[in-house]
Amino acid sequence: MRKYARKMKRIYLDYAATTPAHPEVVKAMQSYYSNAFGNSSSIHSYGQETREAIEIARKKVAALINARSEEIIFTSGGTEADNLALKGIAYTSKDRGNHIITSSIEHHAVMETCDFLKEQGFRITCVPVDKYGLINPEDVKKAITDKTILISIMHANNEVGTIQPIAEIGKLAREADILFHTDAVQTVGHIPVDVNEIRADLLSTSAHKLYGPKGVGALYVRKGTKITSLLHGGEQENRRRAGTHNTPAIVGFGKAAELAQKELQHESKHLTSLRNKLINGLQKQVEHIYLNGHPTKRLPNNANIRVDFVEGEAMLLSLDLEGIAISTGSACSSSNLKPSHILTAIGLQPDQAHSSLRLSLGRETTEEDIGRVLEVLPQIIARLRAMSPLTKSSMQEKTNA
């Protein structure tokens, strides 16, 4: 099996983890390594040309989310954007209050930052989600106190793909005069995002999730919103994020944003159709398979399924031997062995969480790829279910048949 794996066509279905940089993105970056390599802080012509390239990229990133250029702070990625948003607002607003509202299904970059802020004396309220992973805006509203300085609710969840009602949350935050941050790392470039429509004051994004390069992201900060720096030092980014500009990556991000804006509409339709084919095909062939997350309010490319009685990493490994790359909610390799906090937050039992797979589609996914998964995955499930002590004997008979 393994022997052949090396020769077969590899199928990547983990676009939610990261995407390959678009060839045009790579091309756009090329000249900024060794040719137009100047430090954008330098006054001379080498600095001038990179400064210009950065500002063009900033315009493109701003355009993708309907922001103004000066509202974009380039960071080293989504994690830094989330850290900057939460810590930056917390430190700036600590005289006004010490209470932050977030949800139980945030990415680690938000969750762990909240844990850190808790140690620093801030109070964190985590609003729950329903079985689809949906937040109820009413719960957010109820959590507001006169000490609340920030509401941070992600746009769409990275694991189960559920899209939150953030326009409603943004509206109620605005009405209560509380800053609203959304981690839009999974949505920007994939579904329409308009900072004014959703009334976000801060919004995180990351280039490598939208066919841009790794190592660059952005925090949108609405004009007039004060924020304490996370990286102190030079005067870059209007003194809000120090550090020599990563010009090639920023240029690449700009190009990726430009391409995403053009292709977004078509792509989301295409991926939704392929994704549904995948989910329906699996459910037709295999019993005891369930979709995690919301059936319709979900990212176009996300299929997160629970395959009862089988551990996720064993499936992942088996698929990888067939050249198919996916991800799992199991954490049999992580340091604490606990399953994903997101899957338990939507009410899954630990074994169900350990049995969950995320298949996330992208630009290069084809009908044939989906066909191949529909051929290979049911066999893998059958094989592993036959080994599992959790498989009900009735179940087992069917699977073996």
Added chain:
Amino acid sequence: MRKYARKMKRIYLDYAATTPAHPEVVKAMQSYYSNAFGNSSSIHSYGQETREAIEIARKKVAALINARSEEIIFTSGGTEADNLALKGIAYTSKDRGNHIITSSIEHHAVMETCDFLKEQGFRITCVPVDKYGLINPEDVKKAITDKTILISIMHANNEVGTIQPIAEIGKLAREADILFHTDAVQTVGHIPVDVNEIRADLLSTSAHKLYGPKGVGALYVRKGTKITSLLHGGEQENRRRAGTHNTPAIVGFGKAAELAQKELQHESKHLTSLRNKLINGLQKQVEHIYLNGHPTKRLPNNANIRVDFVEGEAMLLSLDLEGIAISTGSACSSSNLKPSHILTAIGLQPDQAHSSLRLSLGRETTEEDIGRVLEVLPQIIARLRAMSPLTKSSMQEKTNA
């Protein structure tokens, strides 16, 4: 004048600001954008291959400073490394003490971080420097109190190039059982740096200063040293720095470190000789030119000169029109108009600081380049001195002659 500038060979003498990525570095990075693009946190084969590439790079960076792989934390650059070092140790050690010792000539990344920590209740002592920019280890020793948790003294200064006696400072820090951090952004890859010889517990470096890519740096943290994260989130970098790995940049950093280790010896000799030719040539031709920084304890590639009676940015602009890129201690374009804190720390008057130029040499600098500067710069100085109200009349006669 300007018309011709566009056609002439450009001469880059601002290597201290940033360096072009070495062609081999660019080549090494190439396949990690769209081919081996996996997220290093992914368990599948795409993740595996990037994980391996990152660990190979880590070994190379570690080797350059005689550290162990597990002592290297990859960051987004020198600024992040400095911020992580200072805030990370401050937060971890705040129960033990709240006093930090640093110097008056640190880079903004250290200086502004100290200012931030001051607001957070830490006490900062800035030890002074002499007229060469040298710190006296005795001053550091005297500043130590029983509340001192960290000493942060840069290895070599980015502006005047003075190399500090950090082995002595490291020794006395160790004796006093206080952690020692050094910002070695200007030295790693240019002069020998050995974390054990200098007894550093933490050391910052940045790839783009040694012909590596922008957007990546590293913090060395001695084994056993606890440090609070700056970026919270995923489990990357042994839970000490969250965020999807910037694989191409990390791989590029590894390659740059490998090349630097090979070329360091030869290069520092070569650049010292060119640099001395430049300084001597200028001093021979032009009166009232003085070297800033230490005459011998200085970076091989650094020439920082004070050209009395002429403002730096006017010289910079004139040189740029001739295709020559340099930097200045003047800050006529910065937001506060104050001259460099480093130049005032070594005792220069404001007008003298505004009259200072930094020419920093690098791999592609040739004898011809130096010849060209020696031809062009004296003319520019003469022209501008003739316009300057500061030029003494006696002086002026000579210059006009």
Added chain:
Amino acid sequence: MPNIWHQYSEKVMEHFENPHNVGEMENPDGIGHVGNPMCGDIMELYIRVKDNIITEAKFKTFGCGAAIATSSMVTEMVKGETVEEALKISNQAVAEALGGLPPVKMHCSVLAEEALRSAINDYLNKSKKED
């Protein structure tokens, strides 16, 4: 393409892809049931004992590749051993027989050792009662 899953030895991969002794056993002499769903690993191990010698071992496992491979390996290792010898099989021994395990996966070998002990204890308890 680099060697995929190369934290896993060839031996681990062999046992993951073609595990030995999979399945339930009718009327086993001892059953071990260990692990918990929280950690994502559950092992059931069955042994048949004749004249103090383990003649047959089978398993069912819910778990990752290493969990399956260690289950397979431990059931191979006990066959033909006396009960006393079998009790001496440590998790390290299982891991070593598999050509080593990645550090994050050593807990799987611990689980295999526990499953075996649990099955033997079950056998010993039962035989005590029969005595």
Added chain:
Amino acid sequence: MPNIWHQYSEKVMEHFENPHNVGEMENPDGIGHVGNPMCGDIMELYIRVKDNIITEAKFKTFGCGAAIATSSMVTEMVKGETVEEALKISNQAVAEALGGLPPVKMHCSVLAEEALRSAINDYLNKSKKED
């Protein structure tokens, strides 16, 4: 290679490269001396006045490109103006005559305005005394 220094207009570059009216003046009717070394700009502006009309203006400047260009421009602008008209020349007018200045350089035009006022005031003070 992109347009270097393109925050500077063509006009600024012209006046920086070939500044008009550079130099000291013998026995000027008014001298303006403004700026301070802290900010890196020092201007000296000399005027000659005949029948209330500024007939000649010269400058010496320690400062950046914009400081030199604004000095050059302001000395051009005052020539032939009455003292009263000259006093109305604002820093914006100087910046506009140069085709605009980057925001970080507007302080240079302020300095030029101040230098001119200072020179005129010096002239007015002197002529008062002579009265």
